[in-house]
Amino acid sequence: MRENSLIESWLRGIAIAVVILFFMFPIVWIILMSFQTNETILRIPPSVVFEPTLDNYRALITGKLETNAASLDIAFMRNLGNSVLLSVGAVALALILGVPAAYSFARHKTRFSEDIAFTLLSFRFAPPLLVLLPLTIYFQKLGLSDTYFGLIWVYQLICLPLILWIVRGYFEDISEDVEYAYRIGGHSWFSTFRKIAVPLAGPGIAAAGLLAFIFAWNNFIFALVLASADKQPVTVGALAFVTASGIQYGQIAAAIVLSITPTLLLALYAQKYLVEGLSLGAVKG
Amino acid sequence: MSGLDLRGIVKRYKGDTVLDDVNISVQTGETLVLFGPSGAGKTVLLRMIAGVIDPDEGQIIVHGRDMQGVDPEDRGVGMAFQNFALYPHMTAYRNIASSIEVTEKSKQKLDDAVQGVARLLKIDQVLDHAPRALSNGQKQRTALARALVGSPSLLLLDDPLRNVDAKLRFEMRIELPALLARQGTTVVYVTQDYKEAMALADQIVVLNTGRIQQSGTPADVYLTPANTEIAQQFGDPAINLLDVTPQQDDHGVYVSLSDKKLYIDSAFGPWCNTPCVLGIRPETLRLSTVASAASIPASVEAVTPLNEKTVTLLRTAGGRELLVSRPAGTDEDLSGQVFIEVSNESVMLFDKRTGSRLDAHQQEAVA
Amino acid sequence: MSDHSLASPPPKRRFRIGRRVLPYLLSMPALLVCIGILVPFVTAALYSLQRYRLSQPWARKYNWGENYLNFLSDPSFWNTLKISLVYAGTTVTLELFLGLGIALLLQKRTRFNNFVSIMLLMPLMTAPVLAALMWKLMTNSGFGILSYMVSLLGIQDFRWASSPDTALLTVVLVDIWVYTPFIMILLLAGLRSLPSQPFEAAALDGVPRTFVFWKITLPMLMPYILTATLFRLLDSIQQFDIIYAMTQGGPGDKLTVFQVEAYLNFFQSTNIGRSAALMMILWAITFVLSNIFIKNWLKLRERAR
Numbered sequence: 001m002r003e004n005s006l007i008e009s010w011l012r013g014i015a016i017a018v019v020i021l022f023f024m025f026p027i028v029w030i031i032l033m034s035f036q037t038n039e040t041i042l043r044i045p046p047s048v049v050f051e052p053t054l055d056n057y058r059a060l061i062t063g064k065l066e067t068n069a070a071s072l073d074i075a076f077m078r079n080l081g082n083s084v085l086l087s088v089g090a091v092a093l094a095l096i097l098g099v100p101a102a103y104s105f106a107r108h109k110t111r112f113s114e115d116i117a118f119t120l121l122s123f124r125f126a127p128p129l130l131v132l133l134p135l136t137i138y139f140q141k142l143g144l145s146d147t148y149f150g151l152i153w154v155y156q157l158i159c160l161p162l163i164l165w166i167v168r169g170y171f172e173d174i175s176e177d178v179e180y181a182y183r184i185g186g187h188s189w190f191s192t193f194r195k196i197a198v199p200l201a202g203p204g205i206a207a208a209g210l211l212a213f214i215f216a217w218n219n220f221i222f223a224l225v226l227a228s229a230d231k232q233p234v235t236v237g238a239l240a241f242v243t244a245s246g247i248q249y250g251q252i253a254a255a256i257v258l259s260i261t262p263t264l265l266l267a268l269y270a271q272k273y274l275v276e277g278l279s280l281g282a283v284k285g
Numbered sequence: 286m287s288g289l290d291l292r293g294i295v296k297r298y299k300g301d302t303v304l305d306d307v308n309i310s311v312q313t314g315e316t317l318v319l320f321g322p323s324g325a326g327k328t329v330l331l332r333m334i335a336g337v338i339d340p341d342e343g344q345i346i347v348h349g350r351d352m353q354g355v356d357p358e359d360r361g362v363g364m365a366f367q368n369f370a371l372y373p374h375m376t377a378y379r380n381i382a383s384s385i386e387v388t389e390k391s392k393q394k395l396d397d398a399v400q401g402v403a404r405l406l407k408i409d410q411v412l413d414h415a416p417r418a419l420s421n422g423q424k425q426r427t428a429l430a431r432a433l434v435g436s437p438s439l440l441l442l443d444d445p446l447r448n449v450d451a452k453l454r455f456e457m458r459i460e461l462p463a464l465l466a467r468q469g470t471t472v473v474y475v476t477q478d479y480k481e482a483m484a485l486a487d488q489i490v491v492l493n494t495g496r497i498q499q500s501g502t503p504a505d506v507y508l509t510p511a512n513t514e515i516a517q518q519f520g521d522p523a524i525n526l527l528d529v530t531p532q533q534d535d536h537g538v539y540v541s542l543s544d545k546k547l548y549i550d551s552a553f554g555p556w557c558n559t560p561c562v563l564g565i566r567p568e569t570l571r572l573s574t575v576a577s578a579a580s581i582p583a584s585v586e587a588v589t590p591l592n593e594k595t596v597t598l599l600r601t602a603g604g605r606e607l608l609v610s611r612p613a614g615t616d617e618d619l620s621g622q623v624f625i626e627v628s629n630e631s632v633m634l635f636d637k638r639t640g641s642r643l644d645a646h647q648q649e650a651v652a
Numbered sequence: 653m654s655d656h657s658l659a660s661p662p663p664k665r666r667f668r669i670g671r672r673v674l675p676y677l678l679s680m681p682a683l684l685v686c687i688g689i690l691v692p693f694v695t696a697a698l699y700s701l702q703r704y705r706l707s708q709p710w711a712r713k714y715n716w717g718e719n720y721l722n723f724l725s726d727p728s729f730w731n732t733l734k735i736s737l738v739y740a741g742t743t744v745t746l747e748l749f750l751g752l753g754i755a756l757l758l759q760k761r762t763r764f765n766n767f768v769s770i771m772l773l774m775p776l777m778t779a780p781v782l783a784a785l786m787w788k789l790m791t792n793s794g795f796g797i798l799s800y801m802v803s804l805l806g807i808q809d810f811r812w813a814s815s816p817d818t819a820l821l822t823v824v825l826v827d828i829w830v831y832t833p834f835i836m837i838l839l840l841a842g843l844r845s846l847p848s849q850p851f852e853a854a855a856l857d858g859v860p861r862t863f864v865f866w867k868i869t870l871p872m873l874m875p876y877i878l879t880a881t882l883f884r885l886l887d888s889i890q891q892f893d894i895i896y897a898m899t900q901g902g903p904g905d906k907l908t909v910f911q912v913e914a915y916l917n918f919f920q921s922t923n924i925g926r927s928a929a930l931m932m933i934l935w936a937i938t939f940v941l942s943n944i945f946i947k948n949w950l951k952l953r954e955r956a957r
Contacts, residue, residue, distance in 0.1 A: 133931065221893065
């Protein structure tokens with residue numbers, strides 16, 4: 001019996017080690033790579049012993065890629081800026097649109113409001129290209145094709161259902177009596193929303209916002225189809241960068257590291273809410 | 286002047302009628318107690334008066350003003366909730382002040398009002414605490430203070446003592462009447478506790494499954510309950526209910542208790558040979574160690590001394606169980622065989638089929 | 653009932669929005685977004701019924717069901733359908749088993765397990781495109797660490813995503829790397845929310861652990877498994893990012909799943925009618941799946957409240 005459990009705990013330990021290795025290795029490897037010169041990257045056999053260099057990051061940040069042949073411009077920092085702008089804008093708009101709607105859906109359940117809520121939810125699962133393809137044509141006609149706003153608006157496809165359904169759950173958790181008490185105390189519907197409902201749902205709203213930011217940041221297809229070159233976020237930019245820079249592997253790695261760092265940090269910060277966010281409020285962590 | 290008038294209030298939820306044609310009138314300054322089991326519709330009714338739920342039919346008139354379409358914030362009522370409903374992100378002070386901050390622009394006056402009501406309710410020491418740092422009793426007092434601070438013309442109290450411990454409930458039951466009288470406001474008080482109802486009410490309305498079962502002064506409800514259910518709910522120990530069938534002989538109408546004939550009002554004649562229920566309040570029974578012509582022999586089963594009274598469980602020869610309540614310490618200890626004297630003036634008779642009390646003088650069932 | 657604004661005047665005069673109207677007013681922006689998205693949806697549906705090529709704008713006309721009818725005899729459509737189903741089926745099945753296994757490993761609430769489960773979320777928080785690029789670097793034939801490791805095993809010239817034989821395997825591997833944590837974290841939350849009494853009772857009675865797993869754990873976990881699986885299936889059948897970033901649908905038409913095929917149709921062959929018809933078929937599949945999903949999801953959500 002004891003021997004059995006000893007073997008078992010060994011097996012468990014090995015299994016967990018394999019799991020950690022498989023899931024963490026690519027991230028560790030890319031980080032190591034980003035601190036190497038092309039020379040050490042191309043060594044065979046590969047080795048973890050190398051002299052770290054910041055050249056790759058320096059090249060990305062200054063926007064100048066010095067090769068033996070020529071000096072190349074890199075627009076990567078601009079992509080990073082675009083990602084920040086698009087994601088922040090999309091989350092802000094989703095919060096402005098979604099939080100009041102979530103409140104009204106939580107407190108005044110009608111056929112109509114449920115229909116809207118479920119329609120928004122179904123957008124989350126519809127193939128994005130279905131609406132993106134006609135939108136490329138509409139955007140050209142409407143003059144939105146070269147604007148941040150057009151993209152931010154399309155990002156609502158992922159941000160709004162998330163905000164709406166998570167925040168709605170938090171509003172539903174607030175005791176109605178607390179809101180009634182405030183209204184009877186002489187406050188209007190709107191100030192009850194502002195002073196009672198929003199502060200009490202605050203942590204949920206913040207978490208939903210962070211998650212929406214992560215999903216917006218990680219999105220690829222919207223910008224690939226709709227964004228002009230100077231509006232592209234890192235996801236599209238990194239792919240273009242790979243094609244453009246050819247064999248500058250160190251810089252590619254550094255670009256990837258810079259692109260994934262914000263979402264990984266935010267995920268660590270919001271990890272308590274991740275389960276709820278990933279399941280759109282169906283499972284609480 | 287009428288402080289509150291409810292006329293023909295009807296409310297339905299998904300096909301269920303939760304309030305059915307409720308009519309109530311309360312005079313200004315009076316305390317109305319809404320009494321009934323949970324699910325009776327008391328809380329819904331209270332929320333309608335506050336304006337957070339709309340009735341499907343009927344009128345709500347507060348101090349002569351029709352409240353149709355008036356938002357809760359414009360009704361000038363104060364309300365305390367059963368679960369306190371304090372704002373968790375505000376201090377006790379902010380909680381209380383929130384009730385008057387919209388109308389009271391002077392900081393000084395606002396502060397005076399909050400401090401005043403806090404002193405009255407003995408929570409002036411904890412005003413800077415957040416609700417989670419308050420004891421249950423302090424929470425309850427904060428919730429009351431929040432309802433009282435604006436001196437509302439109509440005060441709605443939804444079972445405010447429900448969630449506090451027995452000791453505090455006892456204290457508050459003594460304090461509240463004075464507090465309410467001092468305010469001089471019209472009060473609607475919801476409770477499931479008959480002692481609270483008796484202690485506070487000018488008028489009691491007994492609700493059950495959305496209908497008014499009885500409405501009257503505490504004495505009315507206690508002495509002439511509309512049915513067996515109300516008779517049981519009011520009174521501790523509960524009323525003795527015995528199945529009987531009235532009979533008539535040369536001396537009048539009587540019911541049989543252990544072969545003894547207990548003569549009751551002859552006006553009950555029409556119910557002879559109908560199954561009935563006899564109601565006898567435990568405190569109206571007298572016990573004696575010696576037999577008399579009318580007294581019923583019984584054996585003592587259990588004696589429960591309470592603070593102010595002693596409750597004795599008796600069993601008659603016929604196997605009926607009876608509770609007797611006597612003031613504590615006034616009687617010698619009883620055991621074994623005793624004799625029960627029933628005063629025929631204090632008994633009530635109910636229709637067994639409907640449960641309604643039979644009124645000897647109206648010749649028909651009340652309610 | 654008369655309009656309530658006609659009731660006796662409120663003590664203060666101020667702008668009042670009827671309380672019946674306000675909820676609608678607040679959900680209006682969300683409604684407008686809905687409409688804004690439904691318009692292109694209808695447009696796409698119309699495109700799918702047209703002969704519409706950007707290269708031949710003069711020939712644009714309604715051909716009604718022709719785009720769909722053509723699919724019946726179009727081997728490349730059947731290839732798209734097949735590869736999409738294979739991709740979704742393989743990834744979701746493997747991820748489910750792996751995710752369940754890891755969730756069981758980490759079930760106990762210890763600091764170490766919590767730390768590991770947070771670490772494992774990192775791949776999921778990485779943009780799938782960037783994940784694909786990372787794996788592309790790792791499988792680079794020149795210096796890729798994975799290529800090197802495979803060569804150590806004696807397999808020379810293993811070409812990963814660029815070989816028709818191993819392309820599917822490679823993208824599936826990336827998908828597993830990104831999305832297994834999704835299933836793992838949902839099932840872990842599910843496992844940890846299960847009531848403990850049945851397990852304690854079984855332990856007291858000395859019930860074998862395999863029996864406990866099959867007869868207690870698995871049935872109780874079923875709603876979570878179902879929701880996680882359907883959720884993943886809905887996303888996986890629409891996979892675009894990973895495949896597009898790794899192979900752009902190649903080599904050849906080896907990985908032309910629905911969205912990749914529609915994208916290539918639209919932007920490369922500029923055959924808008926066919927592209928839209930492909931998307932409509934994918935939409936029909938996801939519509940059915942999402943209806944089943946939402947039913948399960950609502951039940952879970954109800955339970956979490």
